[in-house]
Amino acid sequence: MTSILTNSSSLAALQTLRSIHSQLSATQGQVSSGLRVATASDNATYWSISTTMRSDSMAISAVSDALGVGAAKVDVAYAGLNAVLDLLSEVKARLVAAEEDGVDKAEIQSELDQLKEQVRNIATSSSFSGVNWLNTEIADIYDKTLNRAAVVSSFVRGAEGGVGVKKMDVDLSQIALFNSTGGGLLQADPRDLGTIGGLRFPFAPDGTMSSYSVGNESGFxxxxxxxxxxxxxxxxxxxxxxxxxxxxxxxxxxxxxxxxxxxxxxxxxxxxxxxxxxxxxxxxxxxxxxxxxxxxxxxxxxxxxxxxxxxxxxxxxxxxxxxxxxxxxxxxxxxxxxxxxxxxxxxxxxxxxxxxxxxxxxxxGERRSSMTLNFEPFRVYEEVVVNFDLRVGRESSASYSFDKDYVNPLLGVDDGLIATSDDMATLLNSLLARPDIIIEATSGNAISVRTDPSIDRKSGQKSGIGFWGINVNIEPIPKLNFLDIDIEQNPQKVTEYIQYIDVVSGKVASGAAMLGALQQRIDMQSEFADRLMSSISKGVGRLVDADLDEASTRLKALQTQEQLAMQSLQIANANAEILMQLFR
Known part of the structure; x- marks a missing residue:
């Protein structure tokens, strides 16, 4: 049908040309951008996933950078502890030499002073980006809420879309050589419980404590x-x-x-x-x-x-x-x-x-079923556990223990302090909970521990009461300050100093080992972060990247189709010109 109002052939050719232009535009966009899904209108689901994962990949890249900073901190602290270990070996060698008769202790002390100063210099200079883990300023270095440093380790997204940054904690109490309030590895440990309220007594001149009570009694x-x-x-x-x-x-x-x-x-x-x-x-x-x-x-x-x-x-x-x-x-x-x-x-x-x-x-036979403890105040710190046995008469020993979490609610305190003999009597009564044993604070700082004669009628060698097997989980602990070592003023303490160096050397070595393990973990985490970013890039590419071989081939085909469509449109328009000649 031929019409002077409607050119059907031209309209069909025009519609085809528009469709080809649309496909050609999309294909040219894929070729120029390299993306099959460049905008949300291309594929809303894939675009949303790819946008989120690219953001996560950038976050993981930042984590990788943070791991590098953390690794640097650990490396600096590890190098410092290793250097201090070598110096402690030198100090021990000098102290052993000082035990030889006839040596000039003043001259050896001069060498020790130089070694001590070098240790101090290492501790103060082991800093990276203003962070020093060997020379700290922590109010209570044994408080878990205060003694933690953190190294960013990972970025995670939960199943429900929640995100978070994971960190690796570093316990500074295990590596700090000096702390402003005490407790560094080369400082006297403030957690020393002393006599544990009178339960034990100094066993040796170097301060080693006994594992039993001085007041233990056995009948005759x-x-x-x-x-x-x-x-x-x-x-x-x-x-x-x-x-x-x-x-x-x-x-x-x-x-x-x-x-x-x-x-x-x-x-x-x-x-x-x-x-x-x-x-x-x-x-x-x-x-x-x-x-x-x-x-x-x-x-x-x-x-x-x-x-x-x-x-x-x-x-x-x-x-x-x-x-x-x-x-x-x-x-x-x-x-x-x-x-x-x-x-x-x-x-x-x-x-x-x-x-x-x-x-x-x-x-x-002589009945002995009572003893007296000479109370001294003490504080139970975090992670400190005191164990002891009680033996009454010929009974088998019974074991007991307490820590800060036990002491605080019992005495209504928050710092683990057993301040008075009444506090100690309350603690022992709570732990033992035996009706046949009477524990009470008496005059001064004395605490009476005895069996009730209305229940315990044993006499002679069948009677007795005592505390045995007393143990504190953190001991032995250093009771000296490294910088206070002075064999010139205290020549009688040379052996004690040697024992002290052995104890602190072990603690410094443990701190270095902990940092070595942390180094290995950071290296593993860094390698994983790199692999994770690579995997995310590949995954996103599979969703949104264009196949350029296919897109370029399609582009050529669409260009050809465009030329043909334009020629068709020209032919359709030429037919209309022939019709118009009839009216001239």
């Missing part, structure tokens, strides 16, 4: 019933010696209430058969004190007592041991099922003479 056995042999004793048929042995009667003088147990009594008989069994060739005659002791020991079997001879050093304080002639003792063994501790000989009769043995007064 009853004294022996001693006598001098005055034999011989000749036993015939029908002859005998008899007596009663009573052991472990309660002592009314002890702080226990009645009734008092009378003890176990055994009737002992010595006759001809008894003598013959012990001395088969003696024909019933006990001639010496050793023979009498042997016969008595046999007869006393099962009674809770025995007989023995005595010996002594001759001369005194020598290693030569000799018997005490003619002296015999009835010695306590005891009955573990009874609370008392005593020994007595009664009802003695004989048809052959006594041999020196006779009735005796009752001998009580």
């Amino acid at each position: 056995t009853p004294s022996d019933v001693k006598f001098m042999f005055n034999g011989p004793l000749a036993f015939g048929v029908g002859d005998e010696i008899s007596f009663d042995v009573t052991i472990d009667a309660d002592n009314p003088a002890d702080p226990i209430s009645p009734p008092y147990h009378p003890g176990d009594t055994t009737h002992v008989v010595i006759e001809r058969a008894t003598v013959d069994a012990v001395l088969p060739s003696a024909n019933g005659v006990i001639s010496t004190y050793k023979e009498y002791a042997a016969v008595l020991s046999s007869a006393l079997s099962g009674s809770g007592a025995t007989a023995a001879i005595y010996w002594e050093y001759d001369p005194p304080w020598s290693k030569n041991i000799v018997d005490v002639p003619d002296q015999i003792g009835i010695t306590y063994i005891g009955n573990s099922s009874l609370d008392g501790s005593s020994l007595q000989i009664t009802g003695f009769t004989s048809t052959v003479g006594s041999g020196g043995l006779s009735n005796s007064a009752i001998q009580y």
